[in-house]
Structures are given as structure tokens and as C-alpha cells.
Amino acid sequence: MALRLQVKEIAQQQGLNQTDLIKRSGVSAQLMNRYWNNHMDGVRFDPLERIANALGVPATSLIVSDSDPAPESASKDDIAASEQK
Secondary structure, eight states: OOEEEOHHHHHHHTTOOHHHHHHHHOOOHHHHHHHHHTOOSOOOHHHHHHHHHHHTSOGGGGEEETTSOOTTTSOHHHHHHHHHO
16 A cells, blocks of 8 residues: 655645645755655654644644545545544
8 A cells, every 4th residue: 555645635625825824834845845755765753743733734634545535535524523523
């Protein structure tokens, strides 16, 4: 099972772009670009948590498996059920 980050999807739902999120989180533009586009070999927790805090979501909500639905296609019931697990 491959994992990916949904930083871009959640940020865009909130009307934010990479520049906005870089300013809010304080992570480097290079790191944000890698996480935004899922071009990474691994994920460091500290910057991921800073991004999550800037988005107002738990860091764990930024990590999904490739088989998970994209946030815009998931229903509120699907999201609520996954948060209860």
C-alpha cells in the first residue's frame, strides 16, 4: 500500500496556495513543494505537524493511502467514520 500526502487538496479546500501555506507554517518552499506534489522519499513529522497546524487539521489527516478517496469525493459520513477508527 502506497501512502501519499493530501496537503494540496486540503489547502485548496481552504482557499490556500503553496505560498500562503509556506507563510503560515514556516516550512521551506522546497519542502512544501515536495509535500504538495508528493515528490518525497519520506516524511519528517515536525514539518508535517507545522503544516497541519497551519491548516487546522491533525497531522494524521494529511497522510492517506492511494486507495483512499480524495477529500472532495468523500462524503461527510465517510470522513466521520474514518475519524472514529
